[in-house]
Every structure is written in C-alpha cells, then in structure tokens.
Amino acid sequence: xxxxxxxFVKQNQPRFLEELKEFIRIPSISTLPQHTPDIAxxxxxxxxxxxxxxxxxxxxxxxxKHPLVYADWLHAPGxxxxxxxxxxxxxxxxxxxxxxxPPFEPAERDGxxxxxxxxxxxxxxxIHIKAVEALRAVSGRLPVNIRFLIEGExxxxxxxxxxxVAENPGRLAADVALxxxxxxxxxxxxxxxxxxxxxxxxxxxxxxxxxxxHSGLYGGAAxxxxxxxxxxxxxxxxxDGVIQIPGIYxxxxxxxxxxxxxxxxxxxxxxxxxxxxxxxxxxxxxxxRGVLERVWSRPTFEVHGIAGGFTGAGSKTVIxxxxxxxxxxxxxxxxxxxxxxxxxxxxxxxxAPKGISTEIRVLNASPGVVVNPDHPAVRVAARAFSEVxxxxxxxxxxxxxxxxxGDFARHLHIPTVLMGFGLPDDGLHSPNEKYKIQNYYLGILxxxxxxxxxxxxx
Amino acid sequence: xxxxxxxFVKQNQPRFLEELKEFIRIPSISTLPQHTPDIAxxxxxxxxxxxxxxxxxxxxxxxxKHPLVYADWLHAPGxxxxxxxxxxxxxxxxxxxxxxxPPFEPAERDGxxxxxxxxxxxxxxxIHIKAVEALRAVSGRLPVNIRFLIEGExxxxxxxxxxxVAENPGRLAADVALxxxxxxxxxxxxxxxxxxxxxxxxxxxxxxxxxxxHSGLYGGAAxxxxxxxxxxxxxxxxxDGVIQIPGIYxxxxxxxxxxxxxxxxxxxxxxxxxxxxxxxxxxxxxxxRGVLERVWSRPTFEVHGIAGGFTGAGSKTVIxxxxxxxxxxxxxxxxxxxxxxxxxxxxxxxxAPKGISTEIRVLNASPGVVVNPDHPAVRVAARAFSEVxxxxxxxxxxxxxxxxxGDFARHLHIPTVLMGFGLPDDGLHSPNEKYKIQNYYLGILxxxxxxxxxxxxx
Numbered sequence: 058x059x060x061x062x063x064x065f066v067k068q069n070q071p072r073f074l075e076e077l078k079e080f081i082r083i084p085s086i087s088t089l090p091q092h093t094p095d096i097a098x099x100x101x102x103x104x105x106x107x108x109x110x111x112x113x114x115x116x117x118x119x120x121x122k123h124p125l126v127y128a129d130w131l132h133a134p135g136x137x138x139x140x141x142x143x144x145x146x147x148x149x150x151x152x153x154x155x156x157x158x159p160p161f162e163p164a165e166r167d168g169x170x171x172x173x174x175x176x177x178x179x180x181x182x183x184i185h186i187k188a189v190e191a192l193r194a195v196s197g198r199l200p201v202n203i204r205f206l207i208e209g210e211x212x213x214x215x216x217x218x219x220x221x222v223a224e225n226p227g228r229l230a231a232d233v234a235l236x237x238x239x240x241x242x243x244x245x246x247x248x249x250x251x252x253x254x255x256x257x258x259x260x261x262x263x264x265x266x267x268x269x270x271h272s273g274l275y276g277g278a279a280x281x282x283x284x285x286x287x288x289x290x291x292x293x294x295x296x297d298g299v300i301q302i303p304g305i306y307x308x309x310x311x312x313x314x315x316x317x318x319x320x321x322x323x324x325x326x327x328x329x330x331x332x333x334x335x336x337x338x339x340x341x342x343x344x345x346r347g348v349l350e351r352v353w354s355r356p357t358f359e360v361h362g363i364a365g366g367f368t369g370a371g372s373k374t375v376i377x378x379x380x381x382x383x384x385x386x387x388x389x390x391x392x393x394x395x396x397x398x399x400x401x402x403x404x405x406x407x408x409a410p411k412g413i414s415t416e417i418r419v420l421n422a423s424p425g426v427v428v429n430p431d432h433p434a435v436r437v438a439a440r441a442f443s444e445v446x447x448x449x450x451x452x453x454x455x456x457x458x459x460x461x462x463g464d465f466a467r468h469l470h471i472p473t474v475l476m477g478f479g480l481p482d483d484g485l486h487s488p489n490e491k492y493k494i495q496n497y498y499l500g501i502l503x504x505x506x507x508x509x510x511x512x513x514x515x
Numbered sequence: 516x517x518x519x520x521x522x523f524v525k526q527n528q529p530r531f532l533e534e535l536k537e538f539i540r541i542p543s544i545s546t547l548p549q550h551t552p553d554i555a556x557x558x559x560x561x562x563x564x565x566x567x568x569x570x571x572x573x574x575x576x577x578x579x580k581h582p583l584v585y586a587d588w589l590h591a592p593g594x595x596x597x598x599x600x601x602x603x604x605x606x607x608x609x610x611x612x613x614x615x616x617p618p619f620e621p622a623e624r625d626g627x628x629x630x631x632x633x634x635x636x637x638x639x640x641x642i643h644i645k646a647v648e649a650l651r652a653v654s655g656r657l658p659v660n661i662r663f664l665i666e667g668e669x670x671x672x673x674x675x676x677x678x679x680v681a682e683n684p685g686r687l688a689a690d691v692a693l694x695x696x697x698x699x700x701x702x703x704x705x706x707x708x709x710x711x712x713x714x715x716x717x718x719x720x721x722x723x724x725x726x727x728x729h730s731g732l733y734g735g736a737a738x739x740x741x742x743x744x745x746x747x748x749x750x751x752x753x754x755d756g757v758i759q760i761p762g763i764y765x766x767x768x769x770x771x772x773x774x775x776x777x778x779x780x781x782x783x784x785x786x787x788x789x790x791x792x793x794x795x796x797x798x799x800x801x802x803x804r805g806v807l808e809r810v811w812s813r814p815t816f817e818v819h820g821i822a823g824g825f826t827g828a829g830s831k832t833v834i835x836x837x838x839x840x841x842x843x844x845x846x847x848x849x850x851x852x853x854x855x856x857x858x859x860x861x862x863x864x865x866x867a868p869k870g871i872s873t874e875i876r877v878l879n880a881s882p883g884v885v886v887n888p889d890h891p892a893v894r895v896a897a898r899a900f901s902e903v904x905x906x907x908x909x910x911x912x913x914x915x916x917x918x919x920x921g922d923f924a925r926h927l928h929i930p931t932v933l934m935g936f937g938l939p940d941d942g943l944h945s946p947n948e949k950y951k952i953q954n955y956y957l958g959i960l961x962x963x964x965x966x967x968x969x970x971x972x973x
Contacts, residue, residue, distance in 0.1 A: 214829065254731060258830040267794020271944075272817045273712060273915025275792070276845050277756065277809035280799045283818045283840075284752070291749035294742070296868060298735065334733070336725020337870045341738045351735035359730045360741045361833050366820035367841060371672065372716040372878045374843060375819050382741075383825060385832060387734050410754060412797045420830045457731025486729075 061195045062505050066187075070498055073187050074170075076106070077497070078163040080145075080179050081172045087123055087146035087213045096209050099145040100124045103207050106183075110190035112205060120217035123209030127228075130189075131202045136512050137434070138202035140231035140471070141189075142461060143182020143238065144211035147174035148486045155488035168494055175492035176483040181237040182207060184478060184497065188504035200512025204231055208461075211238075214421065215460055222464040233434040234465045235507075237500065239477030242323060242453050244493065247442035247503075249435060250475035252353065252454030253462060255388035255425035257397055258361075260418045261286065261405065262381045269366075270376040280412030283365040283380040289408050289415065290382060293358050298342040298351075300358050300386075302404045308391045312354045316452070320349045323451060353454035357387040387425075387456060394422035423460040428472050434511055438474045441506035445499050476503070519653045520963050524645075528956055531645050532628075534564070535955070536621040538603075538637050539630045545581055545604035545671045554667050557603040558582045561665050564641075568648035570663060578675035581667030585686075588647075589660045594970050595892070596660035598689035598929070599647075600919060601640020601696065602669035605632035606944045613946035626952055633950035634941040639695040640665060642936060642955065646962035658970025662689055666919075669696075672879070673918060680922040691892040692923045693965075695958065697935030700781060700911050702951065705900035705961075707893060708933035710811060710912030711920060713846035713883035715855055716819075718876045719744065719863065720839045727824075728834040738870030741823040741838040747866050747873070748840060751816050756800040756809075758816050758844075760862045766849045770812045774910070778807045781909060811912035815845040845883075845914060852880035881918040886930050892969055896932045899964035903957050934961070 066073075085099035086092040103126045104115050112128035123146065131138070150160035150173045158164035163172035170180065185205070192199050206229065208218040222229060241248040265280035294300055312320075327348055331340055342351040365380025367373035386397055402417055409415045428435060430452050439450040455475075462473045478500035484490045524531075543557035544550040561584045562573050570586035581604065589596070608618035608631045616622035621630035628638065643663070650657050664687065666676040680687060699706040723738035752758055770778075785806055789798050800809040823838025825831035844855055860875055867873045886893060888910050897908040913933075920931045936958035942948045 256731070256832065258832070265795050270793065271915065272815070272819065272843060273714070273845060273913065275810060276815040276817050276914060277813050278798045278800045278806045279793045280795045280797070281817055283821050284748075287745035287749045287818070287821070288754075290742075291745045296746075335728065335737045337723050337738045338872065339738070339870045340736045341868070341870045342736045348736045352733060355735050357730070357734040359734050359739055359832075359834060360745070360824070361730065361831060361835065362824035362826040363741050363745070363821050363838065364826040366818070368820040368822040368839075372841065372843075373819060374714065374716070374817075376817060377819065380821065381826075383830065385730060385830075387731060410799070412795045412799045414796065455731065456734055457729065 059506060059509070062191050062509070063502060065191050065194055066498060066501050066505070073498070073501065074494065077170070077180055077183050080183060081163045081174050082161055084161045085146050085209065086149050087210055089149060096123050096146065100126050100209055103145050104128070106186050107205055110186050111193040112189065112203070118221065120221065122213070122217050125209070125218060125221055126207040127205065129204040130199055133199060133202045133512065136201045137232040138204065138230065139508065139511065140204045140206060140229060140234040140465070140469070141185040142206055142234055142236045143185060144178045144208045145182065146209040146212050147177070147179070148212050152488060157489055165494065169491040170494050171489055171491045173490055175490055176479040177485040177490065178211065178238045180492040180497055181478055181500070184237055184500040184504055185235065187501045188508060191501065191505050192508060200509045204229060218461055219464050222461070222468050226468050229469055231469060231471055233471055234462070234473040235504070236459065236462065236473050236475050237477055237504070238459065239455060239475050240479040240481050240483065241477060242451055244480050245446065245448060247446040247448055247450040248477065249439055249442065249450055249452055250455050250477065251428040251430050251435070251452050252390065253426045253459055254456050255392065255394060255423045255463065256458040256460070257386045257388065257394050257422040258420045259384050260381055260420065261290070261384055262379065262416045264379045264414050265412055266376060266378045269378050272374040272376045275376055279376050280410070281376050282413060283377050285410045285413030286365070286380045286382060288410050289405055290360055290384065292408055297344055298357070300356060302400050304400045305356060305397060308393065309356060309389055310391055312350070317350070319452060320347070323349070323453070325349060352456035354389055356389055356392060358384065360384050387458070390425040390427040392425060394424050398422060421460070423458060423463045426462045426466060428475065432472050433514055434472065434474050437511045437514065438476055438507050441510055442476065442503050445503040445506060476507070517964060517967070520649050520967070521960060523649050523652055524956060524959050524963070531956070531959065532952065535628070535638055535641050538641060539621045539632050540619055542619045543604050543667065544607050545668055546607060554581050554604065558584050558667055561603050562586070564644050565663055568644050569651040570647065570661070576679065578679065580675055583667070583676060583679055584665040585663065587662040588657055591657060591660045591970065594659045595690040596662065596688065597966065597969065598662045598664060598687060598692040598923070598927070599643040600664055600692055600694045601643060602636045602666045603640065604667040604670050605635070605637070606670050610946060615947055623952065627949040628952050629947055629949045631948055633948055634937040635943040635948065636669065636696045638950040638955055639936055639958070642695055642958040642962050643693065645959045646966060649959060649963050650966060658967045662687060676919055677922050680919070680926050684926050687927055689927060689929055691929055692920070692931040693962070694917065694920065694931050694933050695935055695962070696917065697913060697933050698937040698939050698941065699935060700909055702938050703904065703906060705904040705906055705908040706935065707897055707900065707908055707910055708913050708935065709886040709888050709893070709910050710848060711884045711917055712914050713850065713852060713881045713921070714916040715844045715846065715852050715880040716878040717842050717859070718839055718878065719748070719842055720837065720874045722837045722872050723870055724834060724836045727836050730832040730834045733834055737834050738868070739834050740871060741835050743868045743871030744823070744838045744840060746868050747863055748818055748842065750866055755802055756815070758814060760858050762858045763814060763855060766851065767814060767847055768849055770808070775808070777910060778805070781807070781911070783807060810914035812847055814847055814850060816842065818842050845916070848883040848885040850883060852882050856880060879918070881916060881921045884920050884924060886933065890930050891972055892930070892932050895969045895972065896934055896965050899968055900934065900961050903961040903964060934965070
C-alpha cells in the first residue's frame with residue numbers, strides 16, 4: 058500500500074503542481090472588496106477539487122463575509138474521523154514593485170514556487186486534498202472518515218469559521234483536526250507544532266482636554282492625551298520585557314524539563330536569528346531565558362500601532378485631546394484571556410495619569426493551546442513525518458496564534474495535529490512568498506501515510 | 516490734538532469697518548497653494564492702504580514663498596523710529612460646516628465681526644495703518660518715524676521674514692517694534708504682554724528591527740520601535756509635569772516677586788478655565804505653582820503627535836520597525852535653545868532602550884523673550900492704553916511664542932511692544948473666529964495716542 062501511494066504521487070507530480078498553480082492564479086485577497094469575485098472563484102475551485110478527490114456532501118456555506126467550503130467522506134465505520142482545515146484566502150500582495158515575478162503568476166525558481174499564497178496556505182491546504190485523492194485512487198476508499206472545512210477569512214480574523222464551529226459541533230464531530238498552516242523548524246526537519254500562544258488584541262484610547270489645545274497657551278496646565286497614553290503603556294513592561302501587570306504570570310507554567318531539553322537540541326543560531334531575521338542591533342526580552350523560550354512559552358505585551366495629534370509634515374503645536382494605541386498580549390496555555398483582560402483594565406484604570414480617561418476595546422481574545430504529544434494521532438503523525446522525510450520528528454511550539462485550533466478545542470473537544478510543510482523563510486505576507494516544491498510532494502505523501510496509519514490503529 | 520484724533524477716528528468708524536471687511540474678504544490662506552493669488556491680492560491691498568495712509572517707499576518684497584510688504588515714513592528727525600509688524604495671511608477655515616456664517620464673508624453679530632482673520636491678524640494689523648492715517652489726517656505729519664513690515668507667512672512658520680530681518684538690519688533700523696497680534700487679558704482690561712515663551716520643535720524617530728515583524732513569531736525577543744520610543748518619552752516628565760532631563764531648569768528664573776504679585780491680582784477663575792477652556796477632568800502640572808505661572812513662566816515638554824505601526828481598522832499583529840513623535844519644549848527667557856537641544860539629545864541617547872536607535876531632528880528653535888516694563892516705549896504704551904480704555908494697564912506674559920519678536924531682538928537689537936486688542940475667546944484658528952468691533956476702534960485710538968506720546972518724549 059505505501060509503495061502504491063508513493064508511486065501514484067510520484068507519477069502525478071506534474072499534474073499536482075499545475076493544479077496548485079491554477080489555484081494560486083486566483084487572487085483571492087480576503088481583505089480587499091474588489092476581490093470578492095475572486096474569493097467566490099477560489100471557493101468554487103476548492104469545492105470542485107474536493108469533488109474530484111471523491112469527497113461528498115460538498116457545500117459552499119455562505120457566511121456574513123466569505124464562504125466556507127465543507128465536504129465529508131464518512132464510510133469508514135469504526136475508524137476515527139479527521140477534520141482537515143485550511144484557508145483559501147490570501148494576504149494582499151503589495152508592495153508589488155518588490156516582487157521578482159508577479160504575485161499571482163506562480164513562477165518556479167531554484168526548486169521553489171514563487172507566488173502569493175504558495176505557502177500560506179493554498180500550497181499547504183491543497184496537500185490534504187491530494188493526499189485524499191491518492192488514497193482513494195490506490196484503494197478505492199479512505200482509511201479514516203474525513204471532513205474538510207476550508208475558510209476564506211483566515212487573513213481577516215476568521216470570524217465566520219469561529220461562529221460556524223460554535224454553532225455546528227454535531228456536524229463537525231471528529232476525533233482530531235489536521236492543520237497544515239505552519240512551518241517546519243528548518244528544511245529537512247519533520248516538525249510537529251504542539252503549542253501555540255493565544256492572543257488578546259485591544260485598542261486603548263486616551264482622552265484629555267475637550268479639544269486640541271494650543272501648547273503655548275495651555276502647555277503646563279492641561280493634560281496631554283498622547284502623553285497620558287504613553288505614560289501608562291510604558292509602565293506595562295520593565296526594561297527586560299517583564300510584564301508589570303499584577304497577576305499576569307500567575308497561570309504561566311514552565312515547559313516540562315524534557316520539552317526544554319529538546320528545544321536545546323534544536324539547531325538555533327542566535328546571531329544568525331538576530332542578523333538575518335530580526336535585523337536589530339540586539340535581541341531583547343527576559344535575559345535569563347533562551348530565545349525559543351521567550352517566543353514560545355512566555356507571554357508578551359506589545360504595542361502594534363499608535364496614533365494621535367499632528368503627524369503631518371512640519372510643526373503644529375497642539376496638545377492633543379485624544380490618542381489611541383493597538384496593543385496585544387500573547388498568552389501561553391493555561392492563561393485565561395478573560396482574567397488577563399480584566400487585570401489589564403484594572404491596571405490601566407489605576408495607572409491613568411491625572412486628567413486622562415481611558416477606554417479599552419477588546420477586538421479578539423483567544424487562549425493558548427498545547428497538544429499532548431502522547432495523543433495517538435500525534436504519535437502516528439510524527440512517525441509518518443519521520444518515515445517520509447527520513448529524519449526524527451521534532452516537537453516545537455510556535456509563538457503565533459491559530460485561533461481556529463482553540464475553536465476546535467473549545468467546541469469540538471478535539472486536539473489538532475499541526476503538521477506544517479512551509480519553511481521559516483517562506484516570506485508569508487511579504488513580497489516573493491515562496492514554497493519548496495519538493496516539500497509539497499513530500500507533504501502529500503506524509504499526510505497520506507498519516508491517514509493510512511491512523512486508520513490502521515482503529 | 517488727542518481730541519482731534521478721537522473725533523477723526525469716531526467720524527471714520529463706518530469707513531474703517533468697511534475697509535477691514537474688504538481686506539478680510541480676501542481668503543489669503545498661506546498654507547494652501549490654491550490661494551497663492553489671494554496672497555498676492557492681500558499683499559497688494561496692504562500696500563495700497565499704506566500708500567493711502569501716507570506711507571512712502573512702499574515695496575512688495577518677493578521672497579522664497581509669500582511676499583513681505585515694506586513701507587516707511589522717516590521725516591521726524593530726532594524722533595524715535597517705530598517698526599510696525601503684522602501679518603496679512605490667515606489660517607485655513609475648515610471645518611467649514613461649523614461656521615455660522617461663511618468664513619470670508621465678515622458678519623456683524625453682538626458687536627463682533629465674525630470671519631477668518633478678523634482678529635488674527637488682519638483686524639489687528641489694520642489698526643496700525645488706520646492710526647497712522649488718523650495722525651496724518653489731523654496734523655499732516657507723524658509724531659515719530661515709522662516703518663511697516665507686514666508678512667504673509669506667519670501661519671506657516673515665517674521663514675521669509677526671519678531671513679529678511681537677519682539680512683536687512685540697516686534697512687529696518689528702529690528703536691522699538693510694535694506688534695498687535697496678542698489678546699488682552701480680558702475684555703476691558705488694557706494689557707501689555709512683556710514675556711513670551713520660546714519654542715524648540717523636534718521630531719524623534721526610533722528604529723528597532725530591520726523590518727516589521729510578526730509579533731507571534733518574534734514577540735518576546737525582538738525590540739519594538741513604538742515601545743522603545745514611548746519608554747523614552749514617558750521618562751521625560753514625572754507625574755507632576757516636572758521635566759526630568761538634567762540641567763533643563765538651570766537657567767530658569769523665577770518671575771520677580773512684584774510680577775508674581777501682579778498676576779495674583781488678575782481676575783482668574785481656575786474652575787472656569789478648566790471647564791470652559793480646557794474641558795478635561797482636571798488641570799495638571801506642577802502642583803506648587805499657580806496656573807498662570809505654569810503657562811507663562813515655566814518650561815514645558817509636550818508630545819504633539821505620534822505615529823507608528825498599524826493604525827487601520829481591526830487588528831494587525833506587527834512589531835513595528837519604526838515610530839516617530841513630534842515633541843517640543845517651551846522655553847522661558849534665559850534658557851538657551853541650543854543647550855536644551857543638546858541636553859535632550861544626550862538624555863535620549865542615554866535612555867534609549869536596548870535594541871532601539873533614535874534620531875532627533877530640530878525643526879525650529881527660538882528663545883523666550885522678556886520685555887523690560889520700564890522701557891520708555893512700554894511705559895508710554897501702558898499710559899496710552901490706560902487712557903483710552905479707562906482702566907489700569909496690566910502686564911502679563913503669554914505662554915505662546917512669536918518668533919519674529921526674537922528676530923527683532925537678535926538682529927535689530929530692539930524691544931517689542933506687544934499691544935494686542937484681541938480677546939482670549941476670539942477663537943483664533945477655529946471656526947467662528949471673531950473680533951470685537953469696539954476694540955478695533957479703541958485700538959486705533961490707542962495706537963495713535965501711543966505714537967503721539969512716544970514722539971512727544973523725543
């Protein structure tokens with residue numbers, strides 16, 4: 058059987074690549090209204106391909122924004138059910154002038170496919186469809202029950218899928234979810250992600266005077282909304298990046314010694330990370346913790362944007378009446394988003410300077426996620442990944458957040474296998490996004506082997 | 516003589532008002548390129564009116580931007596020379612929808628003239644021209660030598676006049692300058708301003724990472740340019756508004772006890788100031804000093820604008836690579852702008868957080884000004900003001916800055932009589948700017964009496 062699958066995938070590589078290119082050529086940018094017809098085309102493409110792979114009950118599910126695509130194949134009684142997730146929408150491509158070849162004309166160079174969405178996430182979600190197709194082609198059936206749920210709003214917050222998952226737990230019943238929307242730790246290293254940070258994203262608005270005031274006539278006696286805002290925010294962390302809000306670290310757990318030990322075994326060059334990726338004069342953060350620990354298993358507080366007062370060319374001497382900042386906490390597993398929001402609200406209220414009123418608006422809040430590496434699906438996934446790539450699978454975390462994984466945990470009560478085939482330097486959301494073509498083929502094999510072996514457990 | 520002047524002014528009030536309206540109807544907005552023809556019309560209007568008032572050597576002086584208007588009358592040998600300054604340009608009028616009557620159609624309501632530029636500064640500078648006309652009409656000559664220098668860039672930084680004054684000290688030789696571009700302390704209270712704060716306006720830019728980074732993947736280890744910037748700026752003042760930069764207060768002098776005493780005698784209602792003018796929940800600043808002291812005789816540090824990272828709708832989890840703030844110091848007399856800039860640069864360098872580089876750009880820097888209240892011109896001005904308004908003249912300072920006064924001091928070595936006829940609630944730069952018509956007429960009388968009496972000293 059594995060040999061037959063391998064042969065089928067090998068034989069069909071050129072077609073699989075052409076299909077992926079066709080998919081990528083649809084500029085399904087979810088944030089730009091003028092691309093709404095492309096969103097519809099991309100959803101239809103996915104639905105058609107699911108049909109071609111033998112999936113059933115295919116539905117393009119309308120939502121408040123962009124449609125979901127659902128499909129299933131449920132003819133493996135007694136076998137587990139796998140819920141395959143991915144997204145067909147992509148980020149905008151600008152700045153266009155920085156692309157070597159046009160973003161929606163996929164181009165092969167050095168074994169990579171260059172295009173917007175090649176890695177994030179069209180090239181990865183398409184792996185699932187082709188793995189199912191290969192399994193059906195070889196044996197006429199699937200080794201497990203399968204559901205697909207593909208969204209078109211991942212790059213714009215994913216509100217519709219969150220709602221759909223919450224409202225349709227019965228329809229989505231499964232034993233495990235499979236998500237390919239992350240990167241391998243490095244090329245050639247099979248990698249399962251078993252931890253994601255959560256995210257609380259907020260706007261903090263500050264108000265001082267009733268209107269913008271002349272800084273000559275009122276400066277010295279009138280509150281300044283920008284200054285009030287930055288006075289508060291600057292107190293949120295100390296110089297080492299340690300968050301100063303009481304209670305924030307209460308629920309933060311240290312990674313198990315074995316997990317920490319395994320991180321130390323990963324190839325990581327701090328100097329290269331600084332020079333190639335961060336590009337600053339130095340790294341920052343908690344000095345007694347390694348870099349991977351800081352970005353994987355520690356909470357953070359960041360200011361993402363700030364605006365207030367006069368920012369045009371030249372000078373205007375205004376005491377601004379209002380100012381706003383976008384801020385976030387990244388959370389680690391066990392931290393309760395609601396408690397963190399409450400602690401932050403209370404702290405801001407207590408630290409707002411004289412004459413400054415503040416308002417906090419929570420845009421979204423999702424908890425961190427850990428996957429138990431001893432879950433059968435995870436163990437099988439690790440084995441399949443190792444077999445195909447010929448190397449021991451490593452378990453890592455990611456500092457990022459995939460809210461839908463939290464939705465699956467909360468509403469479907471299932472863990473997620475985070476099996477990504479991207480690479481850290483794929484340039485997601487950037488010009489010249491790329492995807493290693495060889496890993497696309499190996500990904501199809503890996504997912505097929507995983508499903509095969511996971512079905513064999515039943 | 517005074518009686519004849521008074522009669523002439525009284526007789527001509529309707530014409531003086533019509534002329535001012537004609538002047539105001541020219542929308543000479545200096546910051547909007549589409550109004551460049553209006554700027555030229557306004558300059559020509561001023562030149563023509565100076566000619567009608569009997570001034571000589573009238574010149575419209577081209578500059579890099581908007582023209583200056585120069586004129587003189589120098590036939591009073593042995594008498595002092597007065598340099599009259601004003602500006603014919605105005606601020607933009609938007610938001611237009613907030614005006615009760617159109618901004619460039621002067622409308623009389625409740626004894627006020629409502630229009631852009633009515634108080635700032637057309638209605639005030641025109642007082643000088645009409646005072647000169649009245650003196651010439653009554654006695655066929657002027658009691659002093661007079662020069663006029665009227666600019667069209669006051670609302671956009673005044674670079675051209677600064678240059679012209681620096682380059683033409685001989686041509687502008689005078690004993691004292693007369694500026695009517697300030698407000699009386701309150702209606703009915705003749706007021707001379709004898710102190711202005713200086714201003715240093717700067718941009719502070721901060722850089723962290725080489726590019727915007729994903730806050731999930733790098734948050735905890737990468738420097739954040741916004742956070743670095745606000746960490747520094749938030750340390751610049753303590754909670755009471757006291758500037759924390761070493762040496763800043765070294766040259767700051769306390770006002771003389773008599774001056775402080777006279778401020779305490781001014782009608783000032785702190786609650787009304789807070790409620791009507793500031794509109795915040797409370798006033799701020801140095802708690803052991805009165806409000807007038809805080810805004811007139813103490814230096815300040817303000818952030819006027821700040822920008823960085825993502826500020827659109829929704830959420831984007833970026834660690835911003837750069838951020839910028841517009842900041843200023845208001846200086847009191849004796850503070851050296853160069854030393855304050857140097858101290859600030861050094862302090863920012865010392866306090867920039869790990870991984871953050873900063874750059875400071877000085878947009879302009881002018882020192883504070885004090886005028887000696889015992890200068891003969893100031894004493895005569897106070898007397899004339901008292902006579903016309905029937906009340907004791909008060910001496911105040913202003914927290915604002917009029918850079919040209921510094922230019923006159925630096926290059927012409929002359930003091931300036933700051934004799935303003937506006938009112939604090941005239942709404943300069945705001946919709947429904949107004950000017951009290953009665954004070955326009957009294958202002959013409961006051962300036963005529965001042966020139967008459969100042970000439971009588973010689």
